[in-house]
Amino acid sequence: MTERPGDTRTPAPGAPEAPRRKVLLVDLPAVRVRRPRDLLELVMSALGIGVVLLLAVYAHATAIGVTEDVQSAAALVLRQILLLPVTVLEGVVTFFLPLFVVAMQLVRRRWRSVLEALAAAVVAWSLTTAAVWLLDSYGPSALSVGLTITSEGDSVIAMNPLVAALAALLTAMGPRDRRPSVRWSWNLLWVVLALTVIRGALTLPGAVVTVLLGRLVGLAGRLLVGVFNERAEGIDLVQGLRRAGLDAVRVVRLDPPEGGDVRAWTVTTSSPIGYTEHLAENEILGEDPDAGWPVTTRASDTIVPDVLTDPQAVVHAAASPGGVNLDPVSAHRVYSVWDTAGRRWYVTMLDGDRQVVGYLSSLWSRMRVRGLRRRRSGSLRDAADRAALLAYAVERAGVNTPPLVGMAEARDSMIMVTAHIAGARRLSDLTEEEVSDELLDEVWDQLRTAHAAGLAHLDLTANAVLVGSEGDVYLLDWENGEIASTELSRRLDLAQMLAITATKVGEERALASASRCLGSDQLASIAPLLQPVILAPHTRAAAGKPRELLNSLRAQLVDQHPDADVEPINLARFSVRTVVMVTIAVVAIWLLLGTLNFEQVLDATRNANPWWLGLCFGLGLLTYVGSAMGLVAFSPERVGLWRTTLVQVAAGVVSLVAPAGVGPAALNLRYLVKQRIATPLAVATVALVQVSQFVTTVALLAVIALVTGSAGTLSVPSGAVTGVGIVAVLIVVVVLAVPPARSWLWHKLGPTLTQVWPRVLWVVGSPSRLLMGLGGNVIMTLGYVASFGAALAAFGYSLPVTTLSITYLTSNTVGAAVPSPGGIGPVEAALTGGLTVAGIPAGVAFSAALVFRVLTFWLRVPLGWAALRHLQRHGAL
Structure with a gap:
């Protein structure tokens, strides 16, 4: 039999008894965990309680209908036949079952667990009793009616405190997957609840809310005081290491807080x-009646301080x-283990x-970053199998x-043993002077080797980069990687590695090393992915200002490859700012819809003039x-009007996934770059x-006001207009007078003005281009205003040209400021609000705004x- 280097296993069946060892274990004491x-x-x-209560209020008919359907499944005669056995079963579940579960814990001498479970049951019973009294005395009828049954001619809230207490007791006792007594108790409880609903003694919402309330109390108790962990510790840890093939003599925890x-x-x-x-004579193979898995105990195994x-x-x-230390942010325990031959091993x-935690982290990454295909295993064994598969594939x-x-399994832990790299240090622990150009090239070579195999x-x-004492480079932490990966995943690796090396040794050396090791196409493909969302928290923290670093790297890549497509790929699905702004928009729309008279909306829509x-x-199409x-x-190179118009038409699709105004600008930029600009x-x-x-737009508003006679008279403007004007002037004066505010304004507007000013001078030198550009802007603005007026006219209403223009342009600008895709939601709300302020009835305003958006956006x-x-x-x- 060929032995792998470092394999310490002895032949299995029929082998002599393993030698008896005294193992020094340095670890944290076993503690209760949350x-x-x-x-x-x-x-x-x-959340489940909230959803059920909402259904009881807003879908009362549905909830009652479901309960009646369940009850109708058993005819009245059948329910009478089941009355006696169901009553007996209820007594067993509510009286004998808790006693059985408590007795099992007392046999295991878990006195504290029993006391905590009983305390949770008392709290759940008291809380449910208080909830029933509050609902019966002060609760709104819309909520109470969905939880009420008729008993002996009286209406009562169908929430049984005893059921809640039992649910809290079972929850506090521990997880059902590791406690057979708890698992069977839950199964019996659900059977009894189903039969009780069929019998009409409970409503379906009442039964679900009662159980969830008990679960909530039990889980809160477990979080408050913690639970006994099922990890492999002490003797279980040492036995698991021997099962994995290590005849250990010293085991040391590397990641204590x-x-x-x-x-x-x-x-x-x-x-x-x-x-x-093979079992020795002093081994006893039995089954833990409460844990639910076979265990091997040895009377001679001991642990003493x-x-x-x-x-x-x-x-x-x-x-x-x-020897390397563990990344301090790792969620795993890590040990160093020395065997009888003096060899050192790392154990995760x-x-x-x-x-x-790992599952939620992977789920969050997939939700936050587009294109990732991470698959996170739901069970511990699946996670260990996946980590092992990747480790073998990488090797x-x-x-x-x-x-x-x-590898070995011990209690609720999986043990993974890897070789120790003597004298190695992580790249994060090296100074810039210790990182040579040869070392940087070796890092890229190792990554390219993995990519060549599809990893x-x-x-x-x-x-994740380990540097040996001889300068060898090792790549670690592959457990979240991909086998048969996509091109996007490999490009993400390249972008992450460029950011890591630039953070460690500076942009110039990092780019030089990447240029030596990667082809020009590979190097150019990194630029669109240089975004903060791809970086791990550790890299963002080390970079200090990651956005500035990535922008600088992207600019230098553009200079090196001017013909490459370097437009950033939209990787981030959302940001905190987007979530906040969309939440505000949803609240605003909710409030707006709450004030509308939908009958008025329907009446106005039926009477809309199809010609308008x-x-x-048609006027909306003119804006293209x-x-x-x-x-x-304004383009520096000649581009065709027809093809450019098609680009503006195509922007309608991009607007669905980008904030209003951003999508068309991004598509125009890509179009110009494709034209070799x-x-x-x-x-x-x-x-x-x-x-x-x-x-x-601003100039057009002023011209319309003058031509229509809305300006040029000596009449005093309205109080609202005067107030808005005074506030605007004060804001401008304050910003220009306060140096920090003035600096902030220039910081925001300066880059754009610096880019635009040379182009302005170039356009001014060509009157025909200037006239065509301004004429196009006028056509686009008037097209939208006229289209908005036609939508309003379709419902039999009109506004003066100046009022219509101000209403549309102001409302559209305010709505587009909220970064929702295409301005969907905020724009409609702003247009409706603008028309309402202008004197249009709320129902007609909403109909006109909605029809306008359908005709000029969705269609x-x-x-x-x-x-x-x-x-x-x-x-x-």
Whole structure:
């Protein structure tokens, strides 16, 4: 049999008894833990109660209908037949079952668990009783009616405090997957509740709310005082290490918290080494009646405190530069283990109570970043299997990584043994002077080797790069990686590695190393992915100002590859700012809808004039031509008006996934770059188009006011207009008078003005371009205003031209300021509010705004999709 290097296993069946060892264990004492899973389940229980109560209020008929359907499934005669056995079963569940569960815990001598469970039951019973009294005395009838049954001619709230107490008791006793008595008790409880609902003694919402209330109390108690952890510790840890193939003599915890109460023990054991079916005479194979899995116990295995060893000194020596230390943010326990031959190993412990953290982290990454295909296993064993598969795949691909040499399961933990790299340090611990150019090149070579085998890391940080004493580079922490990865995943790795090396040695050396090791196409493909969202928290913290670093790297890549497509890819699904602004928009729309008279809306919609609606759609199409004229006029190179118009049509699709105004600008930028216009020049052109549209809009408002007679008289404006004008003037004066405010304004507007000003001088030197650009802006603005007026006229209402223009332009600007995709929601709300302020009835205002958005936004999406496909087929986008 060929042995792997470092394999310490002995042949299994029929092998002689394993040698008896005294093992020095330096670890934290076993403590009660607060499981993240309990917090997640508590939140879900609270949300479940809220959802059921909302259904009881707003879907009362549905809830009652479901209850009646359940009850009708058993006819009256059948319910009478079931009355006696159901009553007997209820008595068993409510009286004998709690006694059985408590007795099982007392047999296990878990006195504290019993007291905590009983306390949770009392709290749940009291809370449910108080809830029933409050609902019966002060609760709104809309809520109470969904939880009420008729008993002996009286209406009572169908929430049984005893059921809530039992649910709290079972929850506090522990997870059902590791407690057979708890699991069977839950099954019986649900059966009894179902039969009780059929019998008419409970409503379906009442039964669900009662159980969830008990669950909430039990989970809150577990979070408050903690639970006994099921991790492999003490003797279980040492036995698990021997099962994984290590004949250990010293086991040292490497990741204790600062100031942790580290202690030393002497564990004496003769448990088997390796996986074997051979049992010694003093081994007893039995089954834990409460844990639910086979266990092997040895009467001779002992653990006693070691009073002669200084635990802190042992931990310090184990974490010295002679061996790498664990990343301090890791969720896993890590140990150093020395065997009888003096060899050192690293052991990672995957604990079940921390598994939900990794699952939620992976889920959050997939929600936050587009394109990731991470699959996070729901169970501990699946997670360990996935980590092992990736470890073997990485080693097989020829990537330098500490090999995985053993695995074992012990209680609620998976033990993973990897080789120790003597004298190695993480890249994050090296100084800039210690990182040579040869070392940087070796880092890139190892990553390229992994990519050549289709492997992607996806979590690259400076802590994931290990540097040996001879300068060898190892890549660690592959557990979240991909096998048969996508091109996007590999490009993400390249972007992360460039950011890591730039943070460590500076941008110039990092780019030089990347240029030496990567092809020009690979290097250019990194630029669109240089975004903060791809960086791990450790890298963002090390960079200090990650956005500035990534922008600088992208600019230098653009200079090196001017013809490459470096437009940033939209990777971030959302940001905190987007969530806040969308929440504000939803609240505003909710408040707006609450004030509308929907009967008035329906009446107004039925009476809409179809000819005005057709004119509204046609005038909206005219805006495409005006927008294209502006881009054609200000473009430094000749571009066709027809193709540019198609680009504006295609922007209707992009607007669905980008904030209002941002999507068209981004598409125009890409279009100009595809026309072989340098990126900085294309950015300046798009900025000039936007600035000119703003200036034209303001000037057009002033001209309309003069022509229609709304200005030029000596009449005093209204109080509201005067107040707004005074506030605007004061704001301008304050901003210009206060130096910090003036500096902030210049910081915001300066870059745009710096880009735009040279283009302005160039356009002014060509009157024909200036006239065409301004004319296009006028056509676009008037087209939208006229289309908005036609939508309003379709409902039999009209406004003066000045009022209509101010209402549309102001409301559209305010709505577009909220960064929702396409301005969906905020724009409609702002237009409705503007028309209402202008004197249009609320129902008509909402109908006109909605019809206007349908005709000038939603109906144009299919046209945009067709234009986008056409332009992509012809290489224009």
